[in-house]
Amino acid sequence: MLEEMLQKVANGELSPAEAKEKLATFENLGFAKVDHHRKKRQGFPEVIFGEGKEASQIIDISRAMMMKKDNILVTRVSDLKAKEIVKQLPDFQYDHTSRTLCMKNSDEMSLTKGYIAILCAGTSDLPVAEEAAKTAEAYGVEVRRFYDIGVAGIHRLFAHIDEIREATSSVVVAGMEGALPSVVGGLVSHPIIAVPTSVGYGANFQGISALLTMLNSCASGISVVNIDNGFGGAYNAVMIHRIANQTLHK
Structure with a gap:
C-alpha cells in the first residue's frame, strides 16, 4: 500500500498533502486521538465508548470518523446525551434499550452468509443483549434474537434450538446464576x-x-x-462470523 501511494505521488496522481492525510494513523482532536487505522489493523473501525464523554466530544469524534465512510457505533449513551447528539448529527439512530447510537455509512459485510444468535435468559437482561445485537448489526451481520428463554422454563429454549444450532456463533446473555450458556453449550456445535x-x-x-x-x-x-459487556461478546461473535464466511468462500 505504501509503495503504491508513493508511486501515485511520483506520477502526479496524488499530491503530497493528500498522501500525508491518507498515511496519518490517527487524528488529534486535543481531547482524543481518533484511530483511523483501527480498521486496517483489526478489521473493524474504532467504537466510541460514550460513558464519561460529553455530547460535544462524541459529536466531534463522530465527525472525524464520518470522513472515512465507516459505520459509527457509540455505546453507553444516555437518553439525554443522545438527544443532543442526534440534534447535531441526525443520521444517527438511537436505541433506548441498548443505549447505543449507530450511523450506517457502509454495507461492507451485508453480503455475508449466515447469522449470529443472541440469546437472553430473562427480560431484565435485555439492555445487555440488545447492546450485543446492535453491535453485530452495526457491522452488517444478520442477528436473530431468542429472548426470555432462561433455565427456569427450559422448554422455551428447546422451542428454538434448531434455529439456534444453524448460527455461526451465539452470544448468550444471563444474570442470576448464569446457567444458560452451559445448557446451550451442550446442545450446539458452534462457539x-x-x-x-x-x-x-x-x-x-x-x-x-x-x-x-x-x-x-x-x-x-x-x-x-x-x-454486562454485550459489546465485547458481539465483537468476538462477529470476528468468528467473518472467519466462517472466509472459509465458505474458499
Whole structure:
C-alpha cells in the first residue's frame, strides 16, 4: 500500500498533502486521538465508548470518523446525551434499550452468509443483549434474537434450538446464576460467547456469581467476557462470523 501511494505521488496522481492525510494513523482532536487505522489493523473501525464523554466530544469524534465512510457505533449513551447528539448529527439512530447510537455509512459485510444468535435468559437482561445485537448489526451481520428463554422454563429454549444450532456463533446473555450458556453449550456445535449480567438478588454480587458460573462451565466451546459487556461478546461473535464466511468462500 505504501509503495503504491508513493508511486501515485511520483506520477502526479496524488499530491503530497493528500498522501500525508491518507498515511496519518490517527487524528488529534486535543481531547482524543481518533484511530483511523483501527480498521486496517483489526478489521473493524474504532467504537466510541460514550460513558464519561460529553455530547460535544462524541459529536466531534463522530465527525472525524464520518470522513472515512465507516459505520459509527457509540455505546453507553444516555437518553439525554443522545438527544443532543442526534440534534447535531441526525443520521444517527438511537436505541433506548441498548443505549447505543449507530450511523450506517457502509454495507461492507451485508453480503455475508449466515447469522449470529443472541440469546437472553430473562427480560431484565435485555439492555445487555440488545447492546450485543446492535453491535453485530452495526457491522452488517444478520442477528436473530431468542429472548426470555432462561433455565427456569427450559422448554422455551428447546422451542428454538434448531434455529439456534444453524448460527455461526451465539452470544448468550444471563444474570442470576448464569446457567444458560452451559445448557446451550451442550446442545450446539458452534462457539458460544457467554456474557454475565449484573442482574440478580444480593448473593449475585452484581454479576460475579454469573461470571464464575460461566467461567466454570463444564460445556466445551464457551468463552466468557466481562460483566454486562454485550459489546465485547458481539465483537468476538462477529470476528468468528467473518472467519466462517472466509472459509465458505474458499
